[in-house]
Amino acid sequence: MSPKILRINMSDLSSKWEDLPNEYETFAGRALTSSIVAKEVDPTCDPLGKFNKLVIAPGLLAGTTAPSSGRLSVGGKSPLTGGIKEANAGGLTGGKLGRLGINAIIIEGKLPSDTTDWYSILVQKDKCEIKKTSNYANMGLYNLIKKVWEDYPSKPGIIGCGIAGQRLSLCAGVFGNNIENSDPGRFAGRGGLGAVFGSKRIIAVITDDSGGEMPQAKDKEKFDSGRKKFVEALRKHPITGDLKDADGNPFGGLKNYGTNVLMNILSEAGALPTRNFSSGRFEGAAKISGEAVHELVDKVKEKLGDKSTGTYGHPCHPGCLIACSNVVPYEDSGEHHVGCLEYESAWALGANCGIDVLTDVTELNRLCNDIGLDTIEAGNTIAMFMEGGIIDLGDGPAAINLLKEAYNEKSVAGRLICSGTLVAGKTLGVTRIPVVKGQAQPAYDPRAIKGIGVTYSTTPMGADHTAGYTIAAEILGIKGKVTDPRSIEKSALSLTFQATTAFIDSMGYCLFIAFCILDDDNGFAGMMDTVNGFLGKDIDAGAYGTNILKQERSFNMKAGFTEKDDRLAEFFYNEPLPPHNVVFDVSDEELDKVYKNL
């Protein structure tokens, strides 16, 4: 199975297969999306115009037996930030593309602007069809994914855009169906790439891997022994590990409580942005936390038995061992309300809006999934409507009614709620707009956590919490004592965090392996062996990641970005955040050092 690129031209509705160029031999996931975008997309182009491209690339190990390795990257020029974007998600499509030997799908060109038809791309083994699917337009995504599995009973992966993307809204994410096809919520959410799908008149990319094969490692022995070591490390770690311990007590933190385990922890740390970043602690945090979801799932299961769909310890993609996803059930019926409720979503639609009613937060998440919105951006946008005086802070039902306006094509409020935090904030006269490069900040206040503020400011992605995981310790060999925190090495540290994160983003591995591999040297070695074993050669993770950052940064510079764009919104510098009453005081000079020597 030789690696292939599938190139789709929406100007003339044609497709062709290309060999993967030699220069991309070790590239996958984010490495491939960013390299292709940097090479083939004019950085000054209109992101919703003819010259932007969508690049869909599975991670390097997607479709193999490596644990938690089936992630998918979607890239392009972001209509929200105006810069390069990679958005990453689980779901079914990554693994299926891996099994089809498709390293990337490139979608380019554009139909005439008076086109009214909608299309979907059916990707199969050595085959691609561009189908007219106007009947898929204007549908809620829960219904759409059901319809697609009825039309294609092979249980394909489905990604694409919902109503928001079809209307070219800046907040539109790229949806992805979950394993059971019960939810479109595996979003490659950030940066408005759903609108790029919409601009190409594509609703869905449907991946059917019938007849596909598992990708084979070049050095099978190294891959297999690495995999075994890595699996063992993941299973016994208290964060990524098994659901219960030998005595039947809750063990693995992520399986039991999901990413939303962070709600209470961040609130106690005084770093949970509350009510549009006006405080660092939310009195209602416990009500919308991962523990509350765990308790609800158990309660409904006890009441309704198998009739309850609620669960935790749920994998977001086949082969994920970490399984941090969940399904929140309706309390009375046990039916599926949303899957899953992540920390970032519960924060954006909950704490940051002052909403502490779990069913309201869950309903808001479901609406975002149905309409096709990035929950982080949508939650911050709702906060703009609150601070702008349109609805009350903390009013869950009003926020729900506001989001529902998006279903009405003629509703201006509906369009505005899908337009993102910056546009909505400016329209509504809000001055405290928490964005960087036009993208809304996620669930960590940079005043209380300065390191994340450095990431928010400097990553080419715009305000992004996943861009600079603190995973460089092993790479830098600093697993020991590090002294002199005030030295220039801090900026170098941030760059290395971002580089090693970019590396993991390319491997197909979920970023959450980071929690295990730093603590467990065997886990780290096992993981690197799966990568090097698959490729048949050793790669330098730091250099690999740095190369990605170079290309992304260069694209952004050519798109017109300067150091001035590597800054937080002004209020973070002078409005103290309770309870610690701190401001973001990292100097411009320090921020500029991060990329100075790239």
Add this chain to the structure above:
Amino acid sequence: MIETHLYGNLRSLVPGSKACEDTVLEKEFKEGETFLDFIKRLGLEMKNLGDCFIDGTLAKPEDVVKDGSRIALFPFNMVLLCGGQHIKGHGCTREDLDVNYY
């Protein structure tokens, strides 16, 4: 008085507690007591604990607990992850590296 907020399996220290509410245990203040002494008073050991906070700052065993403090105790499987790891400055969840990242 020390206002102790309990999470995860530590909520069992307060009978009838619910995960969707604040579980708070009030303990009398003891002059000069360290965080380690305090948790021992609750019948806990450091290995039972994840990331804990005294008035919103990460707690170290040798920290002296002041009167009126808010202490948050998280169990071993609840720690700062993701963006929260920048508070510690490194990605290790099981070790305490001596690094102050900003």
